[in-house]
Amino acid sequence: MKIPQIQINITDIKMEYTVQDPVQKIQQPKASQSIEQPAAILEINTTRGKLKIDSSQARRDLGLIGPLESSKNFAEEGKQENLSGIKRRVTEGRQIMLQSGKEKGRSTIQNIAKQNHGPTRPGPYNIKFVPSIGSVKIDYTPGTTDVHIEQQAPKIEHKVNKPSIDYTPGKVSGTMVQRPDVDVMV
Template identity: 35%
Template sequence: MRLPQIRMESQPALISIQTQNATQTIQQPKADQEILQPKAEITIRTTPSRLTIDQSKAWHDMGLRTAKQLHEDATRQGYQKVMQGISRRVREGTEQMKIENGGDPLLRQAVNNANRPEKQFNIGWVPSPFAVDIDYQPSDVHIDVRANAPIINNRPNKPVIQYQPGYAETGIRQEADLHIDFENLYFRGFQFEMSI
């Protein structure tokens, strides 16, 4: 006895998807920059040095003097001698006025005035040491520096952006299918085979 059979064969639907990735490029141009550096301003002021040499005392020590200087020296020495003589005479007169104090001032003054002191002789240097006066004033240097700030001009550039969008395409690669076979089925006395 044959049993009725139903056979079913099916295949699923298959979907196909094709994609294209999006692309993006970004370029950043460098900024335009300009830098100007002004030079510093420098001012230098100098006062020249000064050297003074005075050798008049050396010339004087060697006897090399002008007529005016000789006259002034003689006048000065004569004045000093006169004042010394006046001083000695005043001192001697005062001693003689006080003769009652004793001490025989007349005799002592006569001996002192008769025997003048001996002149001393020694080695001397002509001109005398340090007879030349030297004076030196160093120069002064004044430096003024004024720094100038840099001048910076900066212009940024916008980025260059290129964008291409991606896409996705879908489709049916395989459609769904169902196949049914009926065997040995009797329907109201007929054998029936059916295929879907």
């Protein structure tokens, strides 16, 4: 006996796919930044120092005096010498007058001559500092310096740039090359 048989043939579908890949471009521009530092404000105020030097006494000690003072000193010295000369002559005249007589006349004049023209001893010897110590007077008033600084803050400006994104999506397209088929045979 024969058993009936069923035979089934299946043909699968055949497809061809075309794939277009997606494209994505991302660019990140750099941030833009500007920095500016203004200069600090600087003010300096000074007052001058004053130095006073008085060397007039030292110049006098060295004999360096002005013409007015020199003529005044010489006039005073001449006046004193004139008065001392008058005094000496008056004293000598009084001495001659009081001691004049027949026996003493010559001896009185000889004594007066010895007093005026005899050897004189010089004054004591000593060291003299010229100019004298402390004859130069110095007066100094110091100056002042005031410094004022005003700091300036930096100016910073920045801008963040957004990224640019360019995206092209991919595509998939398919074409059927072979249709599916089912054959049943008895």
